[in-house]
Amino acid sequence: MLDSGANAPGATDPGRIRNFCIIAHIDHGKSTLADRMLQLTEVVDPRQMRAQYLDRMDIERERGITIKSQAVRMPWTVREGERTGEHAVLNMIDTPGHVDFTYEVSRSLAACEGAVLLVDAAQGIEAQTLANLYLALENDLHVIPVLNKIDLPAAQPEKYAEELAHLIGCQPEDCIRVSGKTGVGVPYLLDEIVRQFTPPVGEAESPARAMIFDSVYDVYRGVVTYVRVIDGRISARDRIKMMSTGAVHELLEIGVISPEMKKADALGVGEVGYLITGVKDVRQSRVGDTVTINSRPASQALGGYKDPKPMVYSGLYPIDGSDYPNLRDALDKLKLNDAALTYEPETSGALGFGFRCGFLGLLHLEIIRERLEREFNLDLISTAPNVVYRTIQEDGEEVVVTNPSEYPTSKIAEVYEPTVRATVLTPNDYVGAVMELCQGRRGSLLGMDYLSADRVELRYTLPLAEIIFDFFDQLKSRTKGYASLDYEPSGEQSSELVKVDILLHGEPVDAFSAIVHKDKAYNYGTTIAAKLRTLIPRQQFEVPIQAAIGSRVIARETIRAIRKDVLAKCYGGDISRKRKLLEKQKEGKKRMKMVGRVEVPQEAFIAALSSDSGGDGKGAGKK
Numbered sequence: 001m002l003d004s005g006a007n008a009p010g011a012t013d014p015g016r017i018r019n020f021c022i023i024a025h026i027d028h029g030k031s032t033l034a035d036r037m038l039q040l041t042e043v044v045d046p047r048q049m050r051a052q053y054l055d056r057m058d059i060e061r062e063r064g065i066t067i068k069s070q071a072v073r074m075p076w077t078v079r080e081g082e083r084t085g086e087h088a089v090l091n092m093i094d095t096p097g098h099v100d101f102t103y104e105v106s107r108s109l110a111a112c113e114g115a116v117l118l119v120d121a122a123q124g125i126e127a128q129t130l131a132n133l134y135l136a137l138e139n140d141l142h143v144i145p146v147l148n149k150i151d152l153p154a155a156q157p158e159k160y161a162e163e164l165a166h167l168i169g170c171q172p173e174d175c176i177r178v179s180g181k182t183g184v185g186v187p188y189l190l191d192e193i194v195r196q197f198t199p200p201v202g203e204a205e206s207p208a209r210a211m212i213f214d215s216v217y218d219v220y221r222g223v224v225t226y227v228r229v230i231d232g233r234i235s236a237r238d239r240i241k242m243m244s245t246g247a248v249h250e251l252l253e254i255g256v257i258s259p260e261m262k263k264a265d266a267l268g269v270g271e272v273g274y275l276i277t278g279v280k281d282v283r284q285s286r287v288g289d290t291v292t293i294n295s296r297p298a299s300q301a302l303g304g305y306k307d308p309k310p311m312v313y314s315g316l317y318p319i320d321g322s323d324y325p326n327l328r329d330a331l332d333k334l335k336l337n338d339a340a341l342t343y344e345p346e347t348s349g350a351l352g353f354g355f356r357c358g359f360l361g362l363l364h365l366e367i368i369r370e371r372l373e374r375e376f377n378l379d380l381i382s383t384a385p386n387v388v389y390r391t392i393q394e395d396g397e398e399v400v401v402t403n404p405s406e407y408p409t410s411k412i413a414e415v416y417e418p419t420v421r422a423t424v425l426t427p428n429d430y431v432g433a434v435m436e437l438c439q440g441r442r443g444s445l446l447g448m449d450y451l452s453a454d455r456v457e458l459r460y461t462l463p464l465a466e467i468i469f470d471f472f473d474q475l476k477s478r479t480k481g482y483a484s485l486d487y488e489p490s491g492e493q494s495s496e497l498v499k500v501d502i503l504l505h506g507e508p509v510d511a512f513s514a515i516v517h518k519d520k521a522y523n524y525g526t527t528i529a530a531k532l533r534t535l536i537p538r539q540q541f542e543v544p545i546q547a548a549i550g551s552r553v554i555a556r557e558t559i560r561a562i563r564k565d566v567l568a569k570c571y572g573g574d575i576s577r578k579r580k581l582l583e584k585q586k587e588g589k590k591r592m593k594m595v596g597r598v599e600v601p602q603e604a605f606i607a608a609l610s611s612d613s614g615g616d617g618k619g620a621g622k623k
């Protein structure tokens, strides 16, 4: 339990504090190790312990992934070695592992002095092990290498200790071996955290400066802001000031998380805790901003973070048009918690009123969509995800396109698409398969290194648009699940892109427009046209389905004419039965959308869009 006296928040000697995070490739066991630490430090009562204690969102628990960072304060008394008996206060920050949430990781790292780099002893180093290690080194963190899951029969700690030591530049013996599951080695790791990581340094007498590393919206309490105090002290009676806006807020509460919110009188140098001001909008408590005290403000803000930029866009439409206001409310609420989500209203001829939303990646898209459906009870259609394009017109005008149907059709001098720098780690045997995949996706090889005798790192520049469609699934299936992927934005490139329109009876259907590379346009056109032919019922006239680039048709399918005679089944003269059938047909028609003269059932749009956009996101979640 949280002890009083010298370890109480606000009164803690910074020399006793260790702020650290756990970084790892996805599924290497961060959350499990965090659970064991909570248990060993007795912060969580054994009766209340549950798996993935810090993953508070339902989706996080169900999918077994961490989305939001979490900070928790744990007292620890060193058990062994020359510092036995020393009382320390550990602030642990659990971070997400998926690429979509890298920006959360980098924010958390800036609040720490040390990082525990966790590697699954049955898997070895993976792409995000490297990516996270580089982030930690960029933030000048001391890194403790740890091999996890040593209880597994397939664990090869000797082999991977060599690899890890080689990577970090230490001795294989320096890699600590633990099992987050059984708890073996974890007390020793906690001792080493106290021994190896440096305590925070700051000016206790200076005006207060605290860095906001997260802020979340809580329905009952308003915005909860997580801070790390760098200099000075913030006490519960202070009025705080946000340095970027100058806005002054009354403090309603201040405290630490251990493992639930615990009120405190103050937070001093190096401490990690929360502030509640009664503000209702997370944007007023911006991540990266510096908090100071109004009565004695600091003169200079701390260096902030980069704002996350949406990478992938998709249109979200309520299946029932009358849900539109609810969708807007729901997005407003999610936005309170998620600064990376963007949205603006848009109208589609095919789908009605909806929103064009911007996401960090496919997993982010999927999670927002799932939360909208689950927490707000909405049924949604999402259009196929696309990236942002920048076009330069012949007259020099620049147009940024987030919706393919708004792509300018004529007089384009050049088009730029976003690219990523991708790192793939794969066993030697699959190098050929990975290269073939990357080349098929318009990748260019930047370099290739052997990390050990049988593990190769391949670096590619790839168009982001090529990654968001089933790239990860393909990579996994071509390498029997052994390859891992990480990527980061790397600017943009000029490409030969075209907009493919899908026309029904001569009318373009905006929801199906796509921007694709010219070599892939034909494939996209024929696939969608063939799919729609099977999904759209016959009409009383012949309906051509065409795929076109500008006015040039590149593919065509035809739905043959038929008169749907609902009365055919009624050979008797029962007029009431006939009327009933006609009524039923009318009901059905209400759920039809008119595209020009063609009646298209809503389900056809959903089916055509879902099979195109659904599959890959799920794979991304399992990374």
Ligand SMILES: Nc1nc2c(ncn2[C@@H]2O[C@H](COP(=O)(O)OP(=O)(O)OP(=O)(O)O)[C@@H](O)[C@H]2O)c(=O)[nH]1
Binding pocket: 024, 025, 026, 027, 028, 029, 030, 031, 032, 033, 064, 065, 066, 095, 096, 097, 098, 148, 149, 150, 151, 152, 178, 179, 180, 181, 182
């Ligand atoms: N045998 C064994 N399994 C473990 C150990 N640690 C974690 N696992 C299992 O590995 C899987 C992933 O563990 P998590 O703790 O959820 O992994 P994570 O790194 O937090 O995953 P993200 O939060 O998604 O980044 C789970 O099925 C755990 O039960 C361990 O020490 N031994």
